[in-house]
Amino acid sequence: MQPLPQSISSPLTSADDLDLNRRSLRHPTATTKLDTASVLTLDDDVSFRKPAVSSAATASDLKDPKVGVLLLNLGGPETGEDVEGFLYNLFADPDIIRLPPFLAPLQSLVALLISKRRAPKSREAYDSIGGGSPILQYTRAQADLMTKSLKERYGIEAKTYIGMRYWYPFTEEALAKIRDDDINALVILPLYPQFSISTSGSSLRVLQEEFAKKTDLYGPKKMFHTVIPSWYDRPGYVKSVANLIQKELDSFTPEEIAEGTSDGQPIPKHVLFSAHGVPASYIEAGDPYKAQIEDCVERIKALLPSEEDGVKVHLSFQSRVGPVEWLRPYTDDVLPSLGEQGVKNLVVVPISFVSEHIETLEEIDIEYRELALESGITNWRRSPALNTDPTFIDDMADMVADALNEPSQSITEACVSNNVGNLELQTVSNELEITSAGVGGVGFDDDLAYRSKLRKGELFNGRLAMVGIVLTVLLEYFSGQPLIHFFSGVSL
Numbered sequence: 001m002q003p004l005p006q007s008i009s010s011p012l013t014s015a016d017d018l019d020l021n022r023r024s025l026r027h028p029t030a031t032t033k034l035d036t037a038s039v040l041t042l043d044d045d046v047s048f049r050k051p052a053v054s055s056a057a058t059a060s061d062l063k064d065p066k067v068g069v070l071l072l073n074l075g076g077p078e079t080g081e082d083v084e085g086f087l088y089n090l091f092a093d094p095d096i097i098r099l100p101p102f103l104a105p106l107q108s109l110v111a112l113l114i115s116k117r118r119a120p121k122s123r124e125a126y127d128s129i130g131g132g133s134p135i136l137q138y139t140r141a142q143a144d145l146m147t148k149s150l151k152e153r154y155g156i157e158a159k160t161y162i163g164m165r166y167w168y169p170f171t172e173e174a175l176a177k178i179r180d181d182d183i184n185a186l187v188i189l190p191l192y193p194q195f196s197i198s199t200s201g202s203s204l205r206v207l208q209e210e211f212a213k214k215t216d217l218y219g220p221k222k223m224f225h226t227v228i229p230s231w232y233d234r235p236g237y238v239k240s241v242a243n244l245i246q247k248e249l250d251s252f253t254p255e256e257i258a259e260g261t262s263d264g265q266p267i268p269k270h271v272l273f274s275a276h277g278v279p280a281s282y283i284e285a286g287d288p289y290k291a292q293i294e295d296c297v298e299r300i301k302a303l304l305p306s307e308e309d310g311v312k313v314h315l316s317f318q319s320r321v322g323p324v325e326w327l328r329p330y331t332d333d334v335l336p337s338l339g340e341q342g343v344k345n346l347v348v349v350p351i352s353f354v355s356e357h358i359e360t361l362e363e364i365d366i367e368y369r370e371l372a373l374e375s376g377i378t379n380w381r382r383s384p385a386l387n388t389d390p391t392f393i394d395d396m397a398d399m400v401a402d403a404l405n406e407p408s409q410s411i412t413e414a415c416v417s418n419n420v421g422n423l424e425l426q427t428v429s430n431e432l433e434i435t436s437a438g439v440g441g442v443g444f445d446d447d448l449a450y451r452s453k454l455r456k457g458e459l460f461n462g463r464l465a466m467v468g469i470v471l472t473v474l475l476e477y478f479s480g481q482p483l484i485h486f487f488s489g490v491s492l
Helices: 080-092 103-125 135-154 172-182 200-213 235-249 253-260 280-284 290-302 331-340 356-374 390-405 411-417 456-479 483-485
Strands: 068-074 158-164 186-190 226-227 268-277 310-317 345-349 379-382
Touching: 068 135, 068 172, 068 268, 068 280, 080 103, 080 235, 103 172, 103 310, 103 356, 135 158, 135 390, 158 172, 158 200, 172 200, 186 390, 200 411, 226 411, 235 345, 235 379, 253 345, 268 290, 268 331, 268 356, 280 483, 290 310, 290 345, 310 331, 310 356, 331 356, 345 356
Parallel strands: 068 158, 068 186, 186 226, 268 310, 268 345, 345 379
Antiparallel strands: none
């Protein structure tokens, strides 16, 4: 296989600084389905299969490749003023709240009402970490350093673009920049190590829709593109996470290590991988996320000291929302349990996050740390997110270089092989709930709450429940009173 040419015509640039002064509410493009051929209805009893052969084209086939790298991420409000607009974009997206068809015209109104009601509480959470999310700042730094690594280590000159799902710079803006720069070799890299229908899948649905609508701009004759759908098993990524954990393990003092076995606990040091949760129904629908998280943890664990060497590893899931079952065990259940077992020394690892944001800085560092201390875990450590770790940055560059020289995987192929579109998205009753820590974080869009074999009676009940919730929200908003107020005089 021929390597990518060492001299590429497009100049080396840093990540584009998109205009972040626009803070108006924005209703993102609704993206809930793949192309018609890739969607199953609730009555279908067919499962998707991974394509037998991916497209054989590589960037090396291009005579004059102009390389671009599109980094996909969730996005987040940069200031307190952005919070309401960010929440509006979340709830205006049918992937987050799916209304019955006859209520669909109310989508924007419902999003407006919910975002206004939730904004004060969410703003408090962001105020506790400095007033806004640092996710864009870290993503830009990652993009700049990755571009530099590509140039220095591979001779590849590339332009990087950032496409956020729910806040500036939006994916559509990044695509416009890519077109303006005449990029003809595009590597699409979701910044989620493990694939989930709700994270990478959601971002790829946006791209799939744009590419399907504009084949003259993004078709194979116009642009080579390839997707890196997941990369949790790459040695560079695994090593970078393990190195950060080891640094925290090494920070325990001899006195703390002695304390770790003073309360009947035979192992002095413990590591808790806290992954962002998703509803259990996602996994039942074919989401590979849980299996990839477990495999990822085992790979990292292999590089850490064993239980015989005084380190025990645990896995839990955080940020659950609403009444439905999410992946277990929950982090806020595991921490008290570890305390009861006499654990004193704990390193918490945010395994599904590559940069600091609300779930690490507020939920883990404030809420979970307080819970751990209350539970008797006296010596708390938190492994930082990867951020700009040099080993991680070089592995990002390695991923891009590999992708350019390997057979491509199209957006549709990546979605189908990971079961995106494996069921008809539909209404569930808990999507109007959001925690101050989650704020629509990874995995929040609970639009896949039932499998494709869902009975139609259950579907009707779900839609009926959503109607009730929408009416409740409207009533509470326009009356200025909670619903219970209207029943306060009723004797039971």
